[in-house]
Amino acid sequence: MRLGLAANRLHHLGADAALFRWLDACEAGIRELGLELHAVGRTYDAIAAAGRLGGHPGLRRYPYGREGGLMKLVAEVAGPDDPARALDGAIYLIDPVDPSSVFPEALALKRQCVIHGKPFVSTMAGARDWIEVERLHAGLAPDPGADDLHALERQTLALIAHDAMKPQMLAFAAEHFDLLSRFARRVATGTTGQRLNELAWSRGWPQDREWAQRYRSGPMGGDAQIADLVLERRCRRAIFFEDPHVARQHEADIQLLERAVTTVTFDAMCMTSPAMARRWAEAAARRANPETRNGRRTDA
Structure with missing residues (x-):
C-alpha cells in the first residue's frame, strides 16, 4: 500500500508534534505492513532529522x-500515467490556521481522494486509526x-451526508447497523438524522427513542452545532x-466542521x-470479534 504523507509545519515543529506522536504510536505497524509513505519535502526532512523510520x-x-510536491501527490491519487506510481490515499496532518492548508493543491488532494474512494486522513487520531x-x-x-x-461504547459518532449521498449513508448504516449501534451516542444533521431514525425503527429500535439525535440541517447550522461538539471533545468520530461534484451552498459551514x-x-477523526x-x-x-482473522476463526 502506498500513501501520500504531508504535515503542516506545526505538526513537525517539536518532539511532541503530531507527526512524531503518530510515528511513536504506529512505526511498528508501518513496518509490519511494509507501507510506502511518499512524503513531501519538509515532512520527509523532519522524519529523517528526528531519526524516525530509519532504514x-x-x-x-x-x-x-x-x-x-503536494501537487504530485494529487496527480498520483487521481491516477498517474505510470500505474506503479499510483497512491492508495493520503495522510495530510492539517493545521487549520496554516494558509497552505487551503492552497488549491491541498483542497484538490482531499477532493481527489473522495472522488476515487481513497482514504484521506487529516488528523493524528485519524492516522493512528487508519494504520490499525x-x-x-x-x-x-x-x-x-x-x-x-x-472503545466505541464511550464515543459519540456524527453521521452527515450531502443530499446526493444520503442513499449511500442509509445503505452504509443498514449494512453496519449493529456496529454503529455500539456507539454511546449518534448525532446527525436534520434530514439525514430523520432517515436514519426511520431505518433504526424499522430494524426494531424502540419507537420512543431516537437512534440518532437530530441537529439542524446543514444550511441552517447543523454542521456548526456538531463542530461545537467536536471542539468540546464530546464527539470523536x-x-x-x-458529494465533490456539486457546488456547496453552505461551504462555510462544511469548512467549519472540517x-x-x-x-x-x-x-x-473524520471519514x-x-x-x-x-x-x-x-x-x-473484525477487531470486535477476536475469533476471526481474514474471515477465518483463529482456532481453525
Missing part, C-alpha cells in the same frame, strides 16, 4: 510543497495501543459523505467517503 525502504522523498484499520485487514492481531480508538476536526487533531467508511467498519467488526 524503512518504503519512505520516499518528494519535492518541497513550493516545488510541486490496515493492520486488521492484513490479518494482524489488534494493537492494544489502539484500544482507545475502538465523524462520517461525512461528501476545521473543528483538525483543530483537535489528537482526539478527532469522508463510503469506501473509506466501509473499510473502517469491516476492520472494526
Whole structure:
C-alpha cells in the first residue's frame, strides 16, 4: 500500500508534534505492513532529522510543497500515467490556521481522494486509526495501543451526508447497523438524522427513542452545532459523505466542521467517503470479534 504523507509545519515543529506522536504510536505497524509513505519535502526532512523510520525502504522523498510536491501527490491519487506510481490515499496532518492548508493543491488532494474512494486522513487520531484499520485487514492481531480508538461504547459518532449521498449513508448504516449501534451516542444533521431514525425503527429500535439525535440541517447550522461538539471533545468520530461534484451552498459551514476536526487533531477523526467508511467498519467488526482473522476463526 502506498500513501501520500504531508504535515503542516506545526505538526513537525517539536518532539511532541503530531507527526512524531503518530510515528511513536504506529512505526511498528508501518513496518509490519511494509507501507510506502511518499512524503513531501519538509515532512520527509523532519522524519529523517528526528531519526524516525530509519532504514524503512518504503519512505520516499518528494519535492518541497513550493516545488510541486503536494501537487504530485494529487496527480498520483487521481491516477498517474505510470500505474506503479499510483497512491492508495493520503495522510495530510492539517493545521487549520496554516494558509497552505487551503492552497488549491491541498483542497484538490482531499477532493481527489473522495472522488476515487481513497482514504484521506487529516488528523493524528485519524492516522493512528487508519494504520490499525490496515493492520486488521492484513490479518494482524489488534494493537492494544489502539484500544482507545475502538472503545466505541464511550464515543459519540456524527453521521452527515450531502443530499446526493444520503442513499449511500442509509445503505452504509443498514449494512453496519449493529456496529454503529455500539456507539454511546449518534448525532446527525436534520434530514439525514430523520432517515436514519426511520431505518433504526424499522430494524426494531424502540419507537420512543431516537437512534440518532437530530441537529439542524446543514444550511441552517447543523454542521456548526456538531463542530461545537467536536471542539468540546464530546464527539470523536465523524462520517461525512461528501458529494465533490456539486457546488456547496453552505461551504462555510462544511469548512467549519472540517476545521473543528483538525483543530483537535489528537482526539478527532473524520471519514469522508463510503469506501473509506466501509473499510473502517469491516476492520472494526473484525477487531470486535477476536475469533476471526481474514474471515477465518483463529482456532481453525
